[in-house]
Amino acid sequence: MRDRDSYRFPFAAYPAVRIMLLMGFGISIPHLLSLSFNTVLVLLAIVTAGWLLFEFILKKKFIIISSQFATIFYSLLVVTASMALASLQNEKNSIQIKNSEPIQFYEWEDLRIKGEIIESGKSTSGRDLFTMKVHETLLPKELTWKGEYKIRLYADSTSSDGLFVDDEAEMEISIYEFPEQRNPAGFDYGEWLHSQGISAHGELKEVIDLQQGGWLSFGKWRGHILQNIDQLFEPEKASLAKALLLGYKDDLTPKAKKEFARAGLSHIMAVSGLHVGFIVAPLWLAIPFLWGSKRGKWLGLIVLTLFLFLYAGITGFSPSVSRASLMAWLLTYGRLFHKVRNSINLTAVAAVILLLMDPNQLFDAGFQLSFGAVFIILLIMPEAQRFIPQKHQFRWTGGLISIILVSFVVQLGLFPILAAYFGEFSIVGPVSNALVIPLLTIVVPVGLVVIVSYSLLPEIFALTAIPLEFVLGWIEGVATITGGNSFSFISVGEVSITVFLIWLFAILTISTLRIPKLRWKIAICLLLAVNLLLTEQVIKESEPKKLRITSLDVGQGDAIHIETPNDKHLLVDAGRWSPGGNSGEEVILPYLKEKGIHRLDGVLLSHPHADHIGGMVEIIENVEVDTIYQTSIGYESQLFARYMEKAKQESIPIKNPVAGDIIEIDPSLRIFVIGPTTGSGTSNINNHSLAFKLVYGNTSALFSGDAEKQQETQLASVYGDFLESDLYKVGHHASNTSSTASFMEFVEPEITVASLGFENRFRHPGTETVVRLHKYSNEQNYTSLSGAIMYESDGKVFRKVKWRQ
Incomplete structure (x- = not known):
């Protein structure tokens, strides 16, 4: 009796969940293993034959055994069919990209293309961005190529004015070099473009001919609605309204995006189930009145379908809206026609349908986060709601507690996914959501009516926008206050x-x-x-402790991360600064964040030129810095003054080591300062560079900043054979004024690493220096050619680390 009464999970009640899990496993296999499409087809054929054998041929003779094996082969059939679907998609994508490779022969050349705009937006630098499906390319010498491919184009507002999704256009463009990953943990833009089926990117120079999409074009409607928002609201509120109502986040500043993320409010700008729920809520209230009539049921379903389709269209058919709309449609259909409405199973049905349409969605962060959130709510909330006191369950306070609970459950439940993708986890999310979500029940539906209808009655709807603007200000204030502080989030390292x-x-x-x-x-x-x-x-x-030295590719500048055997972290120089950005926010911080480094035990700045201290302000603002070591010589620049003021505000000690000092960071290694010397008597700041030799076991590395001939001569005369090192960080970006023969005769490195920009205005590396490096070393490395360069030492020998997958 006990065996009969023992609990068995009702798997039969969740068929879609089983299929979803099997599909996810099958889709993942081609990404983990290098299996050709033909191999997958053979596996699919074998499994299909096995399933047919046990399901139909042997079933009459061996009922029990054949039934069990049929179930096993059915599961394998779903897995192998999913493998075939994913492999087919990857194969088609690879063929399309391979067929469009000829376009890369025209890098940095001007071409003329004809095609359809299929996506629009803005880049992180604020430039207009378009994805175009090209049908015809006019090559030099009047050659025409009919090959189809997708290209991503960047444009200024003057050249892209009036362009919308669904427009057919003829354009003059300039092809860029296809991007490759330049730094460990850096965003692999080229791989991402290929994953989207995009095989080229370039600059839109001029629109020669334009045929706009018809009145049914969602791209045109979306463009006009965005213009309505600009006319209705002030610029700052307009950017938030676009994100909140349409999921258009391109106008938000990086600071605003960061504050919303750290406040746990990013989800309100990723138009999804929350927004779709607010929109379909009025229809759900009307459902009981439609139950009694067959026509009423179909009328309700048709109205809902149109509503969801139109909203998905004006939001650009974003994946999150498509997922939420499909789930809302399935749930409404189940309620109208009294079908089984198991929410967990219906959510799995939506996932299966979307994976059938595009199996690669499985690896999309939005797909994982949205379905993860829904499943977590459905699985955990029934238990979490038991903690709501009974006296509050049917009062408005119970609703507020539920909002806080949902936010807490989702934030905590999605922790590993959020940590893996963003390296941060909001701890103020429940409070922020409690202050914002109730307002969205009014703002989203009313705001959509206002922005869509503004063109019809601008005077009336302009008045309606006033209270909406006030609410937008409240939401922005909540994000700023809760997400703009260091206590609002925690940083997380690599997640296994x-x-x-x-x-x-x-x-x-x-x-x-x-x-x-x-x-x-x-x-x-x-x-x-x-x-x-x-x-x-x-x-x-x-595991054996190792020293790791990584020269990051920051263009024409220096930034080296040193990871000591006892997990101490040093940064040698902070990259370059330019009016458009700096190495701190673009390279160094993403690298540190991905590696889970929240504290630098020392920052060694060779000298205060902008290509060596360019990212210091951002680094101090985002990472705990124990001590800064730099040359004592003063320097007149706004960047240097800002960085020094920021270090003072954060109470970071600044030390000025000189030749003969030892910097103690990790007892397993020694850092001997060999420069600058006191009273060097030169006005050239390069010759006051902080230079040092790092020794670990029997291996050593030499760093000389931008030291030129004068300082190198001084180092050679004072230290002589002590300069001999296994690895030499090439001075002054391999300029002809550095790495002189008299200096290199003493260093005699096995390995040299030079950090510089490709085709830089200083014409580095110098030809003479390249010859000298080749003469005095066995391995020469240039970040301009290789991207970031990484070496490891076990105390016996340096070995190069291949960080690209």
């Missing part, structure tokens, strides 16, 4: 796959608290996953 296993079993454990027979089985799995994580940590701690 074991953490995801712990996360999964923890959610399942909570969701099965009232199912004892199942609860303990999942709890055991949770404990096994925790033990696996602890084992990983023990193995990691037992």
Whole structure:
């Protein structure tokens, strides 16, 4: 009797969940293993034959055995079919990209193209951005190429005015060099373009001919609605209204995006289930009045379908809206026609449909976050709501507590995904959402009516926009106050796959608290996953300690990260500064964030030129800095003054080491300062560079900043053979004024690493220096050619690390 009464999870009630999980597993396999499409087809054929054999041929003779094997082969069939679907998509994408490779022969040349605009937006620098499906390309010498491909184009507002999605255009463009990943943990823009089927990018120079899309063009409608928002609201409020109502975040400043993210409010700008729910809510209230009539049911479904389709259209058919709209349609259909409305199963149905349409959505952050959030709410909230006191459950306070609980559950439930993609986790999200979400129930539907109808009655709807602008100001204020402080979030390092296993079993454990027979089985799995994580940590701690030196590619500048054997972190120089940005925010901070580095034990600045201290302000603002070491010589520049003031505000000690000092950071290594010397008697700031030799075991590395001939001669005369090093960070970006023969005779490095920009205005590297480096070293490296360069030492020898996958 006990066996009969033992609990069995009702898998039959969740068929879509089973298919979704099997599909996800199958789609992942081609991305993890190098399997050709033909190999996958063979596997699919074998599995299909096995399923047919046990399901139809052997079923009459061996009922029980054939049924069991049929179930196994059916599961394998879903997996292999998903593998084939993903492989087919990847194969088609690869063929399309390969067929369009000829366009890369015309890098930095002007071409004329004809095609259709399929996507628009703005780049991080604020430039207009278009994705175009090209049908015809006019090459030099009047040659015409009919090959189809997708290209991403950047434009200024003067050259792109009046362009909308769905427009057919003839343009004059300039082709850029296709991008490659330049730094570890840096965004691989080229890989991302290829994942979107885009095989080229360039500059839009001039629109020669334009045929705008018809009145049914959603791109045109979207463009006009965005213009309505600009006319209705002040610029700052307009950018927030676009993000909040249409999911158009391109006009938001990087600062605003960061504040919303750290406040846990990014989801309100990613138009999704929350917005779709507010829009369809009035129709759901009318559903009981439609139940009694067959025509009423179909009328309600048609109205809902049109509504969802129109909203998805004006939001650009974003993946999040498409997912939410599909789920809303399925739920409404189930309610209207009294079908089974198991929310978990219907959510899985939506996921299966979207994966069938595009299997690569599985690897999209938006897909993972939106479906992850829905499943977490459905699994955890029934248990979480038990903590709401009974006296509040049916009052307005209960609703407010539920909002806070949902936010808390989702934020905590999505922790590993948020950490993996963004490296940060908001801890003020529940409070921020409680202050904002109730207002969205009014702002979203009313705001949409106002911005769509403004062109019809501008005077009336302009008045309606006044209270909306006030609410937008409130939302912006909440994001600024809660997300603009260091206590609003925590930074997270690299997340291992074991953490995801712990996360999964923890959610399942909570969701099965009232199912004892199942609860303990999942709890055991949770404990096994925790033990696996602890084992990983023990193995990691037992690994031999190494020194790692990474010369980041910051263009024409220097930025070197040194990771010591005892996990101390040093930064040698902070890259370059330019009016359009700096290496701190563009390269160094993303790199540190990805590696989970929140503290620098020392920053060694060779000298205060803008190509060596360019990112210091941003670094101080975002990373804890223990001590700054720099040359004592003063320098007149606004950048230097700003950085010094910022260091003073943060109470960061600034030390001025000179030749003969030792910088103590990690007891396993020594940092000997060899320059500058006191009273060098030169006005050339390059010759006051902070130079040092780092020694770990039997290996050493030499750093000389931008030291030129005068300082190098001085170093050679004072230190002589002590300069000999295995790795030499080439001075002054391989200029002809540095790495002189008299200096290199003493250094005699095995490896040289030069940091410089490709085709820079200083014409570095100097021809004479290249010859000398080749003469005095065995391995020569240039960031301008290779991107970031990484070496590791075990105390015996330096080995180059290949950081690209």
